[in-house]
Amino acid sequence: MRVTERRPARTRPAAERAAFRAWARAHHPDAGGDPAEFAAGLQHWRRRAARPAGEVVLVRRGRWPLSALRRRRERRRRAGRLR
Template sequence: MRPDRPEDEKAEYRRFVRAHHPDVGGDPEVFAEGIRRFQAARDRPAAPIVFVRRRRGLPGLIDSLRARHRRRHRPPRVR
């Protein structure tokens, strides 16, 4: 069920929906199971998701101003 290209995967999903959607006479249980299969087969992010908590209030404001200053006053990347 894992085609090599995303276009093939999208086309396979659309064919399934057109054939099994309850609005066109398909079985709702078969449709729901097929949707679950497609959702389970989707690619997951390769890198772990990381949440960053920033300081709030005056310390957070000072941190953001310092970061902005560093970004604006760093040497150019292109020479």
């Protein structure tokens, strides 16, 4: 059986994304901002955005071709008992 991990989407509220974009436009070195200050600000935003990993949800799934054949074999075995 294969186990897959699914993590919740890491989406930020629209207001927070807009605040970051506005900050980046104002302080970006290409727009005349100080590169060292911009790097420090990026670290701040990244720390702020970092949050503990969400709960991991394990999803157990059968292996497709084998599980289908097993189900079919089991149905035929049960049908044979009825005859």
